[in-house]
Amino acid sequence: MKTVYLDNNATTRPAPEVIEAMMPFFTELWGNPSSMHAFGGQVARPLEAAREEVADFLGAEHPEEIVFNGCATEGDNHALFGVAAAWGKPGTIITSRVEHPAVLGPCLRLREMGHTVVEIGVDGEGLFDMAAYEAALAAHPGPKLVSVMWANNETGVLFPIRRIAELGKAAGATVHTDAVQAAGKVPIDVREAPVDLLTVAGHKMHAPKGVGVLYVRRGTRIKPYVIGGHQERGRRGGTENVPYIVGMGVACRLAKAALTDGSELRIARLRDKLEAGLLATCPDSRVNGSRTHRVPNTLNVSFEYIEGESVLYHLSDRGICASSGSACAAGSLEPSHVIRAMGVPFTAVHGSIRFSLSRYTTEEEIDYVLHHCPEVVAEMRALSPFVKHG
Ligand code: PLP
Numbered sequence: 001m002k003t004v005y006l007d008n009n010a011t012t013r014p015a016p017e018v019i020e021a022m023m024p025f026f027t028e029l030w031g032n033p034s035s036m037h038a039f040g041g042q043v044a045r046p047l048e049a050a051r052e053e054v055a056d057f058l059g060a061e062h063p064e065e066i067v068f069n070g071c072a073t074e075g076d077n078h079a080l081f082g083v084a085a086a087w088g089k090p091g092t093i094i095t096s097r098v099e100h101p102a103v104l105g106p107c108l109r110l111r112e113m114g115h116t117v118v119e120i121g122v123d124g125e126g127l128f129d130m131a132a133y134e135a136a137l138a139a140h141p142g143p144k145l146v147s148v149m150w151a152n153n154e155t156g157v158l159f160p161i162r163r164i165a166e167l168g169k170a171a172g173a174t175v176h177t178d179a180v181q182a183a184g185k186v187p188i189d190v191r192e193a194p195v196d197l198l199t200v201a202g203h204k205m206h207a208p209k210g211v212g213v214l215y216v217r218r219g220t221r222i223k224p225y226v227i228g229g230h231q232e233r234g235r236r237g238g239t240e241n242v243p244y245i246v247g248m249g250v251a252c253r254l255a256k257a258a259l260t261d262g263s264e265l266r267i268a269r270l271r272d273k274l275e276a277g278l279l280a281t282c283p284d285s286r287v288n289g290s291r292t293h294r295v296p297n298t299l300n301v302s303f304e305y306i307e308g309e310s311v312l313y314h315l316s317d318r319g320i321c322a323s324s325g326s327a328c329a330a331g332s333l334e335p336s337h338v339i340r341a342m343g344v345p346f347t348a349v350h351g352s353i354r355f356s357l358s359r360y361t362t363e364e365e366i367d368y369v370l371h372h373c374p375e376v377v378a379e380m381r382a383l384s385p386f387v388k389h390g
Contacts, residue, residue, distance in 0.1 A: 001319045004365040008204075009153050009181060009298060009356035010323055015206040015254055018247040022208075025243035033240055034231065043242050050249025057252035058198065058215050059189035067214045067235045068245050069226070072180045072201035075214040076102040076147075078225035078236070079176040079197040083145045084110055085223040091143030092116040094136050094173070096128060096159070097341040103147050103178055104337075116140065120148070125290040126157035126342050133164065137171040144173035150182035150198075154338040154354055155289030156298025158186065162193040169194055174220060180204050184255035185264065185295040196220040202244065206358070207251035211244035263359045268296035270366050271357055275299050277366075281374040288344055288352055297357040302348035303377045305386040311353055314376040320369055323354045347386070 005013070031040035033047050048063065055063040069075055080103065084091060095107055097119045111117045118136045121129050128148070137144070146168040150161045161177050168175040176197035179188055184205035190198060197220060202211035216222060216235065228237020258264065279285055284304040303311060308324040315322055335349040344352070355369070381387050 004320045004368050006355040006357060007321045007323050008358040011203045012206045012358050013360055014208045018207050018250045021250045022243040022247040025246055033242060046246050047240055047242055050245045053249035053252045054213055057256050059191045060215055062218060065216055065218055067216055067232045068240060069212045069214055069236050071212045072199050073102040075199035075212045076178055077106050078214050080106040080147060082222040082225050083174050084115060086221040087143040090114045092140040093145045094118045095147045096120045098122055098152055098338045099149055100153055122341050124343050126155045127290055128159045146173045147176040150177045150179040151295045153181045154336060155300045156295040157289040158293045165193050165195045185297055187259055202248045205251050205255050207247045208244055211241055211248045258359055264296045267357050270361055271297060271299050274355060274366050277370040282377045286348055299355045301353055303351040304347045305384050306351045306380040308351050308353050310380055311376055318372045
């Protein structure tokens, strides 16, 4: 059966160029970059070259501001626990209600540890409540960490990170952003958005799973989170995963090129075609999240009166891979915290589906979804107890 992969916010296909660049580091150049001997030492240079590629992609002034790690969850944990540990006393973490669990989970733990956590809400379009943020910055003296995502993983909605960072810095806060869903989709430049810390994941941008990056601006007070050897200038213990880091460097180079060669415009056009087609052919459907402040690859759509999960199963039967805005919690189908925070109407909350495209998505694939999805929705509606039948 044909596979149409529209779940790129979950993970992406590793680019062939990335895999090709990684291979020699499994077969021949498998030494340890920290070794004193020349065999190990010969992989230290490619490691540093990858660091330079990532620094260039993010607009970092110094390559040593790039700390390689295992995944975005680790990067987020490092940012939150590392900054709080450097305070050595209780402080305030200002975050948003729609962050990924990789941020909200540590926030919960930091609250248990005696820190204050303030969650800023969003409006019906998923846009950040700037007034509440400014009030929170003013209300909390003492050490502060702001951790607000650049783009939301479920809706693709973009937050005004530059302004958020400027205000945070002016209030004396350390500023972190989870840029996992923004990287490679919109330009990221830490010279323009003055964040201190920024998280990226390789596998969301065509590198493999198992490699991530925490950007740490020079001078930021942060303790290590994975404590061990002296690797990554003492900021992350553990022998560097050289093949994956090399792959990450190539993925950053490719992503930078894709941001200027029209790829993102093409992806946005395909996403908009999918959106317009679904709204036109599936009655009682609505887009969740702002349609103007959004990354180009993401469409979150609700089909009212039906369960997103059943739509997903039936799409999967036709080879279409998408994702639901809901998480299956302990046997009950709980709507996601993002959809709930936006106040999406009850009739639509359970029927939300996320389609996320990549530069490998083709027009033919979008046409295939537009052919099959309306019939799936119609079938589900015919069975729904919430829809009046004939
Ligand atoms: N942050 C965001 C915004 C994400 O979308 C994800 C993954 O979906 C993560 C963090 C965690 O990434 P990983 O599972 O690679 O650690």
